[in-house]
Amino acid sequence: MTNHELEELYGQAAMYSDHKRGERVAYTDSETGARCLGTILWVCAPGQIVAGGRHHPVRYIVLRDESPGFADTVYPGEIIEE
Numbered sequence: 001m002t003n004h005e006l007e008e009l010y011g012q013a014a015m016y017s018d019h020k021r022g023e024r025v026a027y028t029d030s031e032t033g034a035r036c037l038g039t040i041l042w043v044c045a046p047g048q049i050v051a052g053g054r055h056h057p058v059r060y061i062v063l064r065d066e067s068p069g070f071a072d073t074v075y076p077g078e079i080i081e082e
Contacts, residue, residue, distance in 0.1 A: 006061075012045040014058045018076060019043070025062065026080040029072070035080065038062040041071055 007013060019025055023040050042061040060074040 006042045010042045010044050010061050012047070014043040014045040017043045017058050017060075019060060019079065025060070025074070026082060027060075027062065027072075027074045027078045028080060030075075030078060036062075036064050036066065036072070038064040038072065038074075 001009075003013070019040055021040050021043060024037065025040060026035060026037050028034070029036050039062065040060050041063050044056075044059040044061065046057050047055065056075075058076060060076075060079070062072045062074045064070065064072055
């Protein structure tokens with residue numbers, strides 16, 4: 001996908017973040033608590049999300065190794081620093 005397509009799908013790219021596109025990260029699945037590995041596909045800028053109107057911090061869109069094709073939304077606090 002192009003940057004334009006990713007921005008249309010996930011929102012504006014973050015100008016600053018601790019982790020970058022293409023980086024492999026370990027993280028905790030927010031639903032199951034399982035440790036997961038994946039590659040960052042997109043880094044979303046902080047801001048309001050339309051559904052609910054809540055403000056959200058930077059979010060990482062991560063392609064999980066175990067289920068390619070399905071992306072997880074990962075928040076900075078879910079990243080496992082090794």
